[in-house]
Amino acid sequence: MHIDDLPTPALWADVDVLQANIAEMAKRLPGNRLRPHVKAHKTTALARLQHDAGHHGFTCATTREVLGLAEVGLGADLLLANETVDVSRLSEMATSKARVTVAVDSEATIDAAAKAGIKECVIDIRVGFRCGCEVEEAAQLADRARALGISVRGVMGYEGHAMGVVDPERRRDLVETAMERLLEAHSLVGGELITGGGTGTHAINTWVNEIQAGSYVLMDTAYTEQTDQPFSQGLFLNATVVSVAEKFVVCDAGLKAQGMDHGNPSWTGGEVLFCSDEHTNLVPDKTLRVGDRVCLKPAHIDPTMSKHQVLHLVSQGEVIDQWNIDLRHW
Amino acid sequence: MHIDDLPTPALWADVDVLQANIAEMAKRLPGNRLRPHVKAHKTTALARLQHDAGHHGFTCATTREVLGLAEVGLGADLLLANETVDVSRLSEMATSKARVTVAVDSEATIDAAAKAGIKECVIDIRVGFRCGCEVEEAAQLADRARALGISVRGVMGYEGHAMGVVDPERRRDLVETAMERLLEAHSLVGGELITGGGTGTHAINTWVNEIQAGSYVLMDTAYTEQTDQPFSQGLFLNATVVSVAEKFVVCDAGLKAQGMDHGNPSWTGGEVLFCSDEHTNLVPDKTLRVGDRVCLKPAHIDPTMSKHQVLHLVSQGEVIDQWNIDLRHW
Numbered sequence: 001m002h003i004d005d006l007p008t009p010a011l012w013a014d015v016d017v018l019q020a021n022i023a024e025m026a027k028r029l030p031g032n033r034l035r036p037h038v039k040a041h042k043t044t045a046l047a048r049l050q051h052d053a054g055h056h057g058f059t060c061a062t063t064r065e066v067l068g069l070a071e072v073g074l075g076a077d078l079l080l081a082n083e084t085v086d087v088s089r090l091s092e093m094a095t096s097k098a099r100v101t102v103a104v105d106s107e108a109t110i111d112a113a114a115k116a117g118i119k120e121c122v123i124d125i126r127v128g129f130r131c132g133c134e135v136e137e138a139a140q141l142a143d144r145a146r147a148l149g150i151s152v153r154g155v156m157g158y159e160g161h162a163m164g165v166v167d168p169e170r171r172r173d174l175v176e177t178a179m180e181r182l183l184e185a186h187s188l189v190g191g192e193l194i195t196g197g198g199t200g201t202h203a204i205n206t207w208v209n210e211i212q213a214g215s216y217v218l219m220d221t222a223y224t225e226q227t228d229q230p231f232s233q234g235l236f237l238n239a240t241v242v243s244v245a246e247k248f249v250v251c252d253a254g255l256k257a258q259g260m261d262h263g264n265p266s267w268t269g270g271e272v273l274f275c276s277d278e279h280t281n282l283v284p285d286k287t288l289r290v291g292d293r294v295c296l297k298p299a300h301i302d303p304t305m306s307k308h309q310v311l312h313l314v315s316q317g318e319v320i321d322q323w324n325i326d327l328r329h330w
Numbered sequence: 331m332h333i334d335d336l337p338t339p340a341l342w343a344d345v346d347v348l349q350a351n352i353a354e355m356a357k358r359l360p361g362n363r364l365r366p367h368v369k370a371h372k373t374t375a376l377a378r379l380q381h382d383a384g385h386h387g388f389t390c391a392t393t394r395e396v397l398g399l400a401e402v403g404l405g406a407d408l409l410l411a412n413e414t415v416d417v418s419r420l421s422e423m424a425t426s427k428a429r430v431t432v433a434v435d436s437e438a439t440i441d442a443a444a445k446a447g448i449k450e451c452v453i454d455i456r457v458g459f460r461c462g463c464e465v466e467e468a469a470q471l472a473d474r475a476r477a478l479g480i481s482v483r484g485v486m487g488y489e490g491h492a493m494g495v496v497d498p499e500r501r502r503d504l505v506e507t508a509m510e511r512l513l514e515a516h517s518l519v520g521g522e523l524i525t526g527g528g529t530g531t532h533a534i535n536t537w538v539n540e541i542q543a544g545s546y547v548l549m550d551t552a553y554t555e556q557t558d559q560p561f562s563q564g565l566f567l568n569a570t571v572v573s574v575a576e577k578f579v580v581c582d583a584g585l586k587a588q589g590m591d592h593g594n595p596s597w598t599g600g601e602v603l604f605c606s607d608e609h610t611n612l613v614p615d616k617t618l619r620v621g622d623r624v625c626l627k628p629a630h631i632d633p634t635m636s637k638h639q640v641l642h643l644v645s646q647g648e649v650i651d652q653w654n655i656d657l658r659h660w
Contacts, residue, residue: 007416009660039607061608082608083572084582085621086337105573108620124573129603129611131573131580160606242413243435243454243461250461252414256636257660261590261605273459275591276490277369277632278391278412281459290438291415302607306586307637309659329639330339330587 001319003238003312004293009253010238011304012312015320017234018217019049024230025216026053029202033210035059035079035195040214040302042327043311044072050217059195059212063089068327070098077101079195081156081212083109083124083131090116103156105133107144114148121150122193125185127157127178135181139188154193157182158212163200166225172204179207199223199231218301221266235304237265237296239280241288249288253296254278259303265296272296331649333568333642334623339583340568341634342642345650347564348547349379354560355546356383359532363540365389365409365525370544370632372657373641374402380547389525389542393419398657400428407431409525411486411542413439413454413461420446433486435463437474444478451480452523455515457487457508465511469518484521487512488542493530496555502534509537529553529561548631551596565634567595567626569610571618579618583626584608589633595626602626 003012025034036050039061047058047069057077060066063086066078075098084090085108093100094117103124104110113121123142126132133141142152162174179196186194197211200223205211215223218235239253255275258265264272265280269288273281280296288294298304305311306328313321333342355364366380369391377388377399387407390396393416396408405428414420415438423430424447433454434440443451453472456462463471472482492504509526516524527541530553535541545553548565569583585605588595594602595610599618603611612624628634635641636658643651 007419007660082582083580083620085570085572089337106620109572126575129578130606130609132575240415242415242439245456245462248459250413252412255589255591256633259585259590260633261585276460279460290413290436303586303590330337 003314003317003319006238006312006319008238008240009257010312011308011310012236012238012314012319013218014234014236015313015315017232021217021219021231021234022049022053025202025213026055029211030054032057035210035212037061037081037198037212037214038065038069038327041217041305043305043323043325044068044074044327045323046217047074048072057210059214062330063093064330065327066093066098066100067096070096075099079103079122081158085109085112087112087116090118094118101153103131104141104145105131107141110141110145110148110150114150118150120153121145122154122156122191122195123152123185123189125155125157125182127181127196128159128161130158130160132157135185135188138185142189152189152191154191154195155182155186155189156193157185157196158198159196159201159205163198164222165200168204168228171201175201175204179205183207200226203228215301220262220301221297221299222262233297235298235301237298237304239294239296241290241292241294244288244290248273248281248283250279250281251294252278254280257307258296258298259300259307261303262299265298267294267296269294333644333647333649336568336642336649338568338570339587340642341638341640342566342568342644342649343548344564344566345643345645347562351547351549351561351564352379352383355532355543356385359541360384362387365540365542367391367411367528367542367544368395368399368657371547371635373635373653373655374398374404374657375653376547377404378402387540389544392660393423394660395657396423396428396430397426400426405429409433409452411488415439415442417442417446420448424448431483433461434471434475435461437471440471440475440478440480444480448480450483451475452483452486452521452525453515453519455485455487455512457511457526458489458491460488460490462487465515465518468515472519482519482521484523484525485512485516485519486523487515487526488528489526489531489535490528493528494552495530498534498558501531505531505534509535513537530556533558545631550592550631551627551629552592563627565628565631567628567634569624569626571620571622571624574618574620578603578611578613580609580611581624582608584610587637588626588628589630589637591633592629595628597624597626599624
């Protein structure tokens, strides 16, 4: 089937771009140097490609992502890189077939993990504006975890504030400051893992021993401003022109079909005016008619993927497969 | 179960507010004066309450909404208030058990409807910046529809550009200008329906004979600035504090759990800093600890509802029911 025969809105990935991105990252950060973050795509079929490229551990943002990977046999080494005090969900993970490590940054999160029978953790260190404890608290929290029977595998720190910075020098400075804190915490905590980073800092962050990148597979439009990125954008949203006015056209993919927190999608065919629930208004460079197809590039892939049930796989215009986006919700 | 015992993020509606909003609207626009728009909530159980309040016709934005209402026996009079040239989806609607009327605004949309066996339409008139034909085209399009065996039930015009305007006088002026165009088109087209409007203009728009309001049931925070609104906000997102820093706390409901196109959620407990994928950072007015619950008000209900599988029904803190948000996707 040709991509233009799919009902719209249709979310699709360019398989060739996706495979090239995965191969490039596997060359840069082979094997366990990368712990792919599945929150970016929420798709076990895509995680399997990353696994087959040599990355056997995964980073997760939700319990659902952990359990979903475990269900399909990709649970060799799963890190829940978020805090939770939900003992019921922690218990589900503890009794799954996966090896599960959780991030903790407080007595309450450690106590909840222990109560649920979680066996391994990392101490999450605040290196920016996300979760994490202070460096000074790290040793005490690690002691508490060990006293409660939880192995401490090391430290985690996510430099989210550096991720989207365009200027490479400025980005590097932010990463260095953040990672000095993380290494200081590691010297107090010990363990084999120093985990952090993301697509924006994957080439800069040489302090951690594993990078948690996820967006690299399909890439956000925001990252295209970072000239040191070797990855190409591979996620697209096809829409049909359903109405034509004198000065604009309306297509049938709106803000319910894509993440809006990074702003409007981009479009090579002209100007994007605005998105409403099920529509995007466009000013085309050339005449478009009702029924014509347009291809938008969503600005932020993570929340775009989480709005769709299915991702279509496309190579040179032909739909060759479709994947369930099966790690959605909580 | 108490609301604070639900796993988070938890989307919930205040049943008392919801029922009061439905009752107030049924008093203002009884029976067929209101054609509730289900895109706001995408939930057949909620549509049934609207039906039981006397509104037997519904407005839909997607085929999925039409078919879902038909499946549960709420298909007495369904208006797809969007254009489509998807003959396959149009055929599904035409062969459903529902009475289905579709909006058309071009030869292509009429021809697709006719090919699919659709029996009734309204001519969609451009009265703002959404879909719709010019007034001058309306009669010709109506003739074409009738020639192809489609009854023309009247005209539709959505004054979306007026909906969120805070100043009532300015809003009224915008509606009047838009509706003069719609009435002019109606004089050319005929038919019993003059349909349009929404929550923001429901009390102002006296030109149409049915209003397509949907948001009134749960209300957006944006509408709270309109002092002439009698409805209260009834949709909330509960989250758990999972990390506490010196100057902020992090809770576990982020931008994947709520619509972001109207900006950050509001919160009565302090300042909202920013949302990331699964987190929102807050500066609380008083000390919060890990495990404490917070209650956010999502800025835009439509895309918030479409991100969740379940809506919890809460009365005075107790969870009394849950509804599947069963009209999601396309």
